Amino acid sequence: MLKASLTLVLILTTMLAQAAAPEPIFITSPDGAVRVSVSVTDQGKPSYSVAYKDTELLRPSSLGLQLADADLSKGLKLTSAGKSAPVTDSYTLTNDKRAACHYQANRREITFSGSQGRTLSVVFQVSNDGVAFRYVLGGKSKEKQRILGEKTTFKLPAAAKGWLHPHAVAQTGWSNTQPSYEEYYKMGIAAGTPSSLGQGWSFPALFQAAGHWVLLTEAGMDRSYCGTHLAHLSPDGEYSIAFAQEREGTTPTAPVAPESTLPWNTPWRVLVVGPTLGTIVESTLTTDLSAPTKIKDTAFIKPGKASWSWALLKDEATVYDVQKNFIDYAADMKWKYCLIDALWDKQIGYDKMTELATYARSKNVDLLVWYNSNGSWNKAPQTPINVLFEPASRKKEFARLQQMGIKGVKIDFFGGDGQSMMNYYQDLLEDAAQAKLLVNFHGTTIPRGWTRTYPHLMTMEAVRGFEFLTFDQANADQEPTHCAVLPFTRNAVGPMDFTPMCFSEIPGQKRVTTNGFELALSVLFQSGIQHYVEVPEGMKKQPSFVVDFVRNLPPSWDDVKFLDGFPGEYAVVARKANNKWYVAGINGTPTDRTITLDLSKLGATKGGTLITDGTTNRDFNTRRFTGTALTLPVKARGGFVLELN
Template identity: 50%
Template sequence: MKLLASLLIAVPALAQALSSPDGQLQVDVSVNAEQQLVYTVQRAGQPVLLASRLGLVLEQGDFANGLKLVAASPVKAHREQYTLAAGKKSRVDYRANEQRFTVANAAGQQLILTLRASNDGLALRYTVDGPGRKQFKDELTSFAFPADARAWLQPMAVAKTGYSRVNPSYEEHYQMGVAVGTPSPMPAGWVFPALFRSGANWVALTEAGMDGRFHASRLQAASTGGIYRIGLPDPLEVFTGGHLLADVNGPLTTPWRVLAIGPLKTVMESTLGTDLAAPAVPFDKARLKPGHASWSWALLKDGATVFDEQKRFIDYAADMHWNYTLVDAEWDRQIGDAQMKALADYGRTKNIGLLAWYNSAGDWNDTPQTPRSKLLTRADRAREFARMKAIGVAGLKVDFFGGDGASMQAYYVDLLKESAAAGLLMNFHGATLPRGWSRTYPHLMTAEAVRGLEFTTFTQEDQDAVATHAAMLPFTRNLFDPMDFTPMVFGDIPNIKRTTRNGFELAESVLFLSGIQHYAETPEGMATVPAYVKGLLRELPRHWDEVRFLDGEPGKFVVLARRAGKQWFIAGLNADDTLREIQLDLAWLGKRQGQLITDGAGEREFTEAQLAAPAAQLTLAPHGGFVARFR
């Protein structure tokens, strides 16, 4: 552990302030009377966070108490420009002001706090330099909200619960608009991203910069007085024989704690979740192809994972001008390598890539689906990746992971690094929140980490709740990271009464971001829709260049505009049981006329009309929605 150099001059115990480039956001850091490191956040002079704790505890040093602020670096401008294959923007220009604060504990050991303030929020992380072992023990970071703040949060499932002990998989329903301080109904806490409204400002909390050496965090279940604290994974959330918490030799640097802050429009258009991720690793650009996929399992389940049915879904994808067909669980037993190669060869004749499902599991859950336990070691992965490339598979969907411990995070990163080297696209299911990995590993096309459409095919209760759930996701789970919700059903769901209208289902195709969008609808269901709906879905862009938040309220309704090249697509949905009138300011579109597709008179009907800029008023049906296209 490196001792503080004696020539450092102690900084007076006054708050050190860092502001965003536009001066609207201000972060104040100080050591309080109890010798604890604390910070406050204001935006436009209004409090966002009250005095909140900072600090770490390692087995080799306590940076929670008895601290002294001894140095503050000059403020420097930070700028990064990068591209995203799967994101709300294709090109990002991240600018922030950065400052490093050095504190010393009673033993003279040092902790460096790095802050970055941007126009859309704040990020912070800790570094403990020097040689030797660093074993993480606890983190003191907290977020203290004013008493009148509200929260939109997803409970964290308890480890080893649920189907075949697969939890946590970030697959719970959200608590919406609850008072801060409301305890989680599950003792494991709350997941990221967590959304809050503090006065006139909104705050989205998450983390980024996960390199496989650190565990993933969450918010603790208890938040007495509106104070939310960083929580740790359960001891059961580990790779077999692996460690739970960060344990490194040499310098220890934590992931970034990320807070998007501002009006709802600012938060919804923010890219902080990827801004704070590491730059992209190399990947073969010829293979880096976002797009759309057909997928039989959503409505037809395991029985459809057979050669003839998958060939039919390849034909379906080709007819829809999509890019991929996903062959799900049990393909190894119900199709086999030889016929998988035949499918891949047939897909190439139709310009359709094949995606293959794998079970990640070792002994951390009891899932029986195969292929299973084929990716556990580097040698295993090298063999399977070579096998998939020989068959002609374009990418893998890897399912049923084991939580958020450091060793499980290392497993994710090993899969990402090695699949990148092999030129295979990746999709994680039964998985953790990606936390910006889609920037670092551009071939990570998508990840589940959501209570997706498949749950609405299991129980009527989930179907009844899906409208408000879907209206939450753009504000939280899908805010920064691609999400494999597997949207869109126009026909019937076996044994379930669908509660959303067709316009709502269509809107999800634009509202939900996923590098590969796996559509749940079957050829039979797609055959029921008008030609103009099929035409839109055939021509939907494979990736987006820009986003605009137009209107919305978490869990109630949302309207977003997405640009691809010179085209704009506007989509909205209404989760309420009553009609909703929305007024859209479209002045930025000039006087263009757009194609509008929305709900018809019946729940399964569409209607087509024109939508004119610069202003438009729409009436959204209960559980209805729309898509408008401006060429």
């Protein structure tokens, strides 16, 4: 009798434990390599973990939202777990790392119920190159709901290392223009290290975890959310989501934290994962997970190269005669565009700009012009100013530019990642599309898949670009290692307006990179419009084979392949256009390096043309090569390019 009673108690205890903590729910990638496990603790706290084959890449990490009127991160019950279903998508991109994109994933929606009848669904999509999930708040409401915080975390394995970008404090920096994603990456630091600026770490965040690679970012940003980043503290390598700071709205009273009516889908939390860095460099997950474009007339969207005076010549060069010379320069180099930067409205004027646009068209060149974005969020004085924030003024200005024959705008000095600022970005993009204007955002947030939704968004800065090299020697000294981390971080999530390639000396600074390094950046970095730093006088001094290489570079790329590299040390990337591969490599270290390339990864090749550094750091060599195996000595802070047959 006693034995039977003990058996009954054991059975009841087991049943209660199973009821309190259901069996994990699994979602796997189509190839079976990536696996997500979702569980609920007996306290009702949902969590997930991520593995690649047998390797754990994320330890159990938290899920949930803190609403203004409900905590949907604990006390939850699993109410349903839909069946895993395949998701497929094919689309084209005009100005990103790959033209023809194909997405395959397995999708599963898991729903939890909380107090007061509130429910929270989490949709997971697991592809061969990563994991994405988003929260769904169902129902309908006329009044806006508010999310006070996400409980989402990413708990890296012990001994993981990070290549992380410090997130800046809002309203700091020059003329209160931070955060603008223009810091140097902290490289190879221990996971869990507090952020150096006290505000957390920006997306994208790269980690080396258990011999594999993980890139964290977000995608699918619409008007209902703010941009987020990783919080300042991450004990035991567990990183949490931080919202935009209080002063990152378009006005003091404009929304910063997320608010929306129901139903409500949050942006995707994205983890690009794989055993090699090739997965990170080649993945298109951020655009795979973003909304297709609604722009029907895309004939005006033309990627290309641009001449640009400001980097080396600064504000004083924004005058009629100099810009006419840069138009001639673009025409000679067969580049599509010439960018005329700040103060054009004062130092050239609208009438003379119309004249320049007409002259440029006669040379088969189109003009891009600069604008200050700001309403009240910063103190940057450069003009044109205070014409884009108000809708009526913006639409009038864009219509005027279209009538003048201007083809695009560079808009600078944004105010952060608040929800209202995310809406302002999209207001600008939608109105620019109506006026058939291309867009370049500077002093800006990161791309979050917008190049798919808004294909006329040609590029975004969100990087400590070349202009900083002209400000002081410390920045010039850091160019090599900084450039060697960017293909694995910032440029891995979308077009990046670093503004590369300078063969000339920098006024007042000593450039520490070789000319081969600078030439390699023309291919290594991807941007829908690539604005080159080099000026006409400097280009004339280069050998004809270098000039011809730059002149004949394609305006956009069809595909990308990672060949070799390590973040902050060196990088070798191949890009394809018109059935031809171009390979670029840089050595970011202060010591010479030998790189061996297996070009068979790029398919059949008969060899090609190689351009390397010459006997000094300011000249070049070129030669033909055959075969698919190539061993190259690369100078300290040097580089090379290959053009394959």
